[in-house]
Amino acid sequence: MIKKNLDLIIVGFVALCVVMYDVTIDFFFGFLHFLFELLHIAYEWFELGIEHTVEHLFHTTRHGSQIVTFYILMLIFGGLMYWMWRVLPKFYETSKEFMLQSWTSRKTELELYWMSLTPTSKVKLVATALGVAYLASFFVM
Numbered sequence: 001m002i003k004k005n006l007d008l009i010i011v012g013f014v015a016l017c018v019v020m021y022d023v024t025i026d027f028f029f030g031f032l033h034f035l036f037e038l039l040h041i042a043y044e045w046f047e048l049g050i051e052h053t054v055e056h057l058f059h060t061t062r063h064g065s066q067i068v069t070f071y072i073l074m075l076i077f078g079g080l081m082y083w084m085w086r087v088l089p090k091f092y093e094t095s096k097e098f099m100l101q102s103w104t105s106r107k108t109e110l111e112l113y114w115m116s117l118t119p120t121s122k123v124k125l126v127a128t129a130l131g132v133a134y135l136a137s138f139f140v141m
Contacts, residue, residue, distance in 0.1 A: 006102075007102035007103075007105075007106060008106070011106075019136050019139055020139065047069060047073065050069045050072055050073070051065050051066060051069040052065075054068045054069055054072075
């Protein structure tokens with residue numbers, strides 16, 4: 001059920017984000033700040049782990065272990081950048097294909113639904129949509 005209507009759920013979330021834009025922006029930046037702090041703590045923990053491991057394994061000074069840690073981290077960063085360079089084009093193509101397929105299928109479904117409605121049902125549907133848009137405008141103002 002969820003997989004079948006995933007694109008419709010995404011459109012619903014986008015509509016909610018547009019209607020309640022101030023809450024969305026506040027939530028987004030709060031979540032981004034939380035992720036940044038979590039990432040920073042994880043990075044510091046990882047860096048200290050590497051530094052202490054190098055210091056104990058090779059019996060180096062603090063400065064020497066910091067230099068070795070820096071080059072290890074640069075090696076890991078380079079590997080991650082290479083991996084992203086290899087994976088991101090495939091991810092982009094998959095995402096683009098998914099969006100195109102979702103757009104086409106929903107557009108076809110809506111056209112078939114609209115064609116199957118009687119003129120009275122079409123008027124009711126348009127009036128309902130306009131009424132919901134009117135009521136939603138009170139939450140935006």
